Amino acid sequence: AQRVTQPEKLLSVFKGAPVELKCNYSYSGSPELFWYVQYSRQRLQLLLRHISRESIKGFTADLNKGETSFHLKKPFAQEEDSAMYYCAPPGGGGADGLTFGKGTHLIIQP
Amino acid sequence: GAGVSQTPSNKVTEKGKYVELRCDPISGHTALYWYRQSLGQGPEFLIYFQGTGAADDSGLPNDRFFAVRPEGSVSTLKIQRTERGDSAVYLCASSVTGVGVNTEAFFGQGTRLTVV
Numbered sequence: 193a194q195r196v197t198q199p200e201k202l203l204s205v206f207k208g209a210p211v212e213l214k215c216n217y218s219y220s221g222s223p224e225l226f227w228y229v230q231y232s233r234q235r236l237q238l239l240l241r242h243i244s245r246e247s248i249k250g251f252t253a254d255l256n257k258g259e260t261s262f263h264l265k266k267p268f269a270q271e272e273d274s275a276m277y278y279c280a281p282p283g284g285g286g287a288d289g290l291t292f293g294k295g296t297h298l299i300i301q302p
Numbered sequence: 303g304a305g306v307s308q309t310p311s312n313k314v315t316e317k318g319k320y321v322e323l324r325c326d327p328i329s330g331h332t333a334l335y336w337y338r339q340s341l342g343q344g345p346e347f348l349i350y351f352q353g354t355g356a357a358d359d360s361g362l363p364n365d366r367f368f369a370v371r372p373e374g375s376v377s378t379l380k381i382q383r384t385e386r387g388d389s390a391v392y393l394c395a396s397s398v399t400g401v402g403v404n405t406e407a408f409f410g411q412g413t414r415l416t417v418v
Binding site: 195198201226235236237238241278290292293294295 | 304306335337342343344346347357393395406407408409410411412
């Protein structure tokens, strides 16, 4: 099964500073990776997926096969970015579903 | 409805009791997933339905946990002889097909289960 590691439980940065949320994966083949976000008192929702190479709310994530990483980045953090962020490949338990990392709690200080 | 709906939003039960948690997926979504999220942890996969059948139930922790989806839409997660360690937020998600490269999972707001 595909697995991800999010080494930081908590990340605190000041508003306007760059943000990088780390995610490393450990499996072979072509990875399919997502970032999900959970804002306070809201449900878990998709932020972005690597296949679409899109930028959502200023966030981007590049798949680095050499480093087996899929770090989430934003050049200038905003207070509304404070949330829990989860890196996830498909493959929870079997061939389908999502296997989530433990999550990183991002706090943006004013 | 507009999104995945889970009821109840909160459930407090006594140790040893039986509970049922309900999930209404987005209409037309064939895939449905149950996850459990303990404090400070990411969601942990429990079971995945494709239509009416459980395609993968390898995440269910033991035989006290069971889930059904008899008509391919609403699903019920059933927990027998609840234990304090079962306390968690139980999340349900659905997707158009099985989660893959271009398939997004839509989550409900969760049911917070507290076993006292």
